[in-house]
Amino acid sequence: MRMHAFLFPTRAIPKRMHHRLVYLLLKRAERIDVFVPEVDRVAERRRQAEQLLHVANDPCALDGDLLGRLVFRLARLQAVDRLGPVLLRYSACTDKPANPVAAGQPFSAVISEALEWYRLTKKPEALHLSWEALHSAFTQQLPIKHVLVQQLLACSGPAYTRLCIPHAPRTLDAPDALASLIIDTCRLRPRYMHHRAAVVLCKTSDPRAALQLLDTHDADIPFDVYAATITALTWMARARIIPDTALFLAWSVMDAMQQAGMEADEQMYGEWIRALQVVQNECMAPHTLSVSGAVVQALRDLAPASVPSWTSYVSSLTQQIFARQGDRVLRWEHLVLLFHLHVRLRHFSTCQSLYEYARESHPDSLPFHSASTFAWLLSQACQYHGDMRWAVRLYHDWLAAGRALPESQVEPFLRACLSHGMPSMVRVVVRDACEMEVIPRPTLASHVARALFLEGHLEAGLAFLADLHTDAPSTTPRDESLPPALPPLAMYAIGLYEASCAGFGTKQDDRERLFHLFDEFRLVLAHAYVKEDVPGIVMDLAYYGAIRLHLQALGQEASSGPSDLVGTDKDACVASLRDAWTEWQDLAGLQCGTTFSATEFHSLVHSIRTYIPDVPRPSAMTIDMEQ
Structure with missing residues (x-):
């Protein structure tokens, strides 16, 4: 192009050829990360950006589609400090792509790269460029992703973010150019920016704006406002900052969300379960979280003097999860935590239902690993409505996981099997215990004999004693020339004592x-x-x-x-x-x-x-x- 200008100073390059040149330069710039070594990429991006800017400044105007591509590629080449004039030209053009998503992509790229520039340099002009791009997109009613808008608000800081909240007190000492630009942008889409600002403030542990918004009972409040509010409040509970008040307000928000026709997702249920875990387990270290005194006092003022116990939320949350069992709304790690919450609360029937829920979703896993939890479940199952089927299933699942029946549960489990008319299980349990060799045979013999004797089976108990003491495995072959070995004295001693x-x-x-x-x-x-x-x-x-x-x-x-x-x-x-x-x-x-x-x-x-x-x-x- 420079050669053409040198050779023909009075002649302009044809428009079609100019567009083709810009297009080829853009395609070349797309391949930098593929063909240019990493150490040379920064310099190459700068060189190609300069070349694109030189071509774009040609008097021959580009069409809206090509100009949008140019803005997008310059942003990706990280030439955001040179983007201002080109962005203004793109904003002013009237032949943008008909698809609003495609037309808005250049603005999104500018916001994204300008925010990255701001994170690296903290230059205020980077923020200003991002807000200008957002203002231009809103002016032309082009869509910008929520996450980009929220990143822009987060980088701007809480003071500027509160400018998006209607009737909120201003905390800036004096208005500046950026504040004026933010206010002008919010006027274009006030409800939308109010929602985004509430979400961003929740992420800074300040749910006041979100709670005030939810109090309006507006039917158009999106799901992520509810989710961000619940997350902020449950994290306060996890940090043990007014946990009772935080849980009460979080449950109120969840109730309002469901009344609005929305359901909690697995992330929300997970936040709830982890918060309840911290509140229940006082030995667990709280999460580090900084919350201002003004926020704490405002939340206290919103809650009544007396709030329900955290255990009521455990039960209500579990019932919700059971009601939506077909939707698989719970991750495995959260299901395990919820199961242990009910174990600590000694809710056996709920534990039984959660166990079935867990086995249905993960047939090869158990929701617990501790022998003490298994022992409690087994002892409760042996007493539950006179039905041993679930206890026997639990026993087999435990053994299938490679675990042995705890010694403390041998006698009660055998007695329960005998009292419920399942004598064949005695031989199964004894065989399994002998194969796993976790319990010494004399100790096992004592438990088996005691269980059989206490249920009135004298001869069966003596027979098991003889089997367990005389059939112990040995690696030493017996000399057949020797007289038969005498029965072990321990067999008689245990039998007489028990x-x-x-x-x-x-x-x-x-x-x-x-x-x-x-x-x-x-x-x-x-x-x-x-x-x-x-x-x-x-x-x-x-x-x-x-x-x-x-x-x-x-x-x-x-x-x-x-x-x-x-x-x-x-x-x-x-x-x-x-x-x-x-x-x-x-x-x-x-x-x-x-x-x-x-x-x-x-x-x-x-x-x-x-x-x-x-x-x-x-x-x-x-x-x-x-x-």
Whole structure:
């Protein structure tokens, strides 16, 4: 073009050729990021911007479409400091693209790049250029994205943003050119700018303007005004700044939004749940948030003196989520938090519904991972309306996640299965526990035996004891030339002790079966005592259990009721009691009964003295020392 001007100073380049040249330069500028190395891009953008500006200043005017492309590309080339005249030419042209979105894109590009320029340099002319572009777009009724307008307001600051709020007090010391431009822009679309300013102020933790706007009950208030207000208030609750007042106002806004025909989205539900989590958990560190005293006082003035408890919002929010279950309005992480809120509040039925909700949306995941939460859910499920199906499902889901049944829940779960007519589950639970090997077999045997005994299944309990103590896995092959191994003493000891705790000594058939078991224990003990030391706990459990069974048969324990023994049968039982007590004393010596507390052992001795007066009474000093 310069060569043409040099060779033909009196001739202008044809208009069609000029447009073609500008178009080609614009297409070349679009490819800078593809073909120019990153280190050279800034200089190349500046060079090509200068060339475009030189071409655009040609007396031959560009049409509206090409001029809009030029404005857009100069903005993207970051030549915003040179954009003013070209932007004015584009604003004044009358042949812009017919599509309003396409016609507004150059203004959007100018606003975006000018804001980036302002963020880097803090030059006021950058803000002024952005507002000029917005003013021009509004004058011609061209659409600009909400996010750009809100970014412009945020960069302008709260004082300038409040200029967009009708009847709001002005906080500027003196009006300036930018303030006048902002006021003129707001006059073009006052309601729209009022909405955008309310949203931006909410993001600065000042929801006063938004709350005043919502009080007008205007049917045209957009969803994002409600959302920004609720977000600002819930973040105050998360920062523990007047949390009760903030939650009350947030719920009022949510109620007004629903009355206007709008529904909360997953982001809004998430904000609510996280706020309630912080309010519920006092040990959780609050979020850092700066809120002015004037805002706090204004919010206090809007709320009544007495507001509902935060727990009411938990229940109401959950009911809303259930009502919209088909819409999937909750993210997984928020569903887990809501589930734990109800666990801490001990809302079992709601936890059950949330569990089903979670399993339906994420079949391979559980909404909790702690054994204590599982234990509480399982214990509640075992008591819930006499139906064990959900408890059994919960148990299988827990094991499918690679977790073991907690030791504290073995006995209650087995008892619940037995009491609800599900004996097959006992073998399933025992098999699973043995495979996972989290609970030691002797401990597992005690829990299983206790559960079966307390439900009245003596023989089944003894059978499980034998299986658990004799079928333990071993990596050492057994020498078949050796005599059969003796049953482990722990099997007898646990069986006798747990049976005595279940009160089987009051029933004749069960009592005789257990006395035979005690005789077997004595025989095995005689063989084992010669070869190795017998643990004191095994001896204590066996003899303590046998003696309690004798006392129950004699009607001595408070829970046993009157004895059915008379005459010689009673004398024989007393003689057997004496023999058991004497053996225990001889075998254990001074360590007799040390497995039990001093009070428990003293109570047993006191009961024995009813039939054997010469049993020595433990001294007070001995009891105190043992305690």
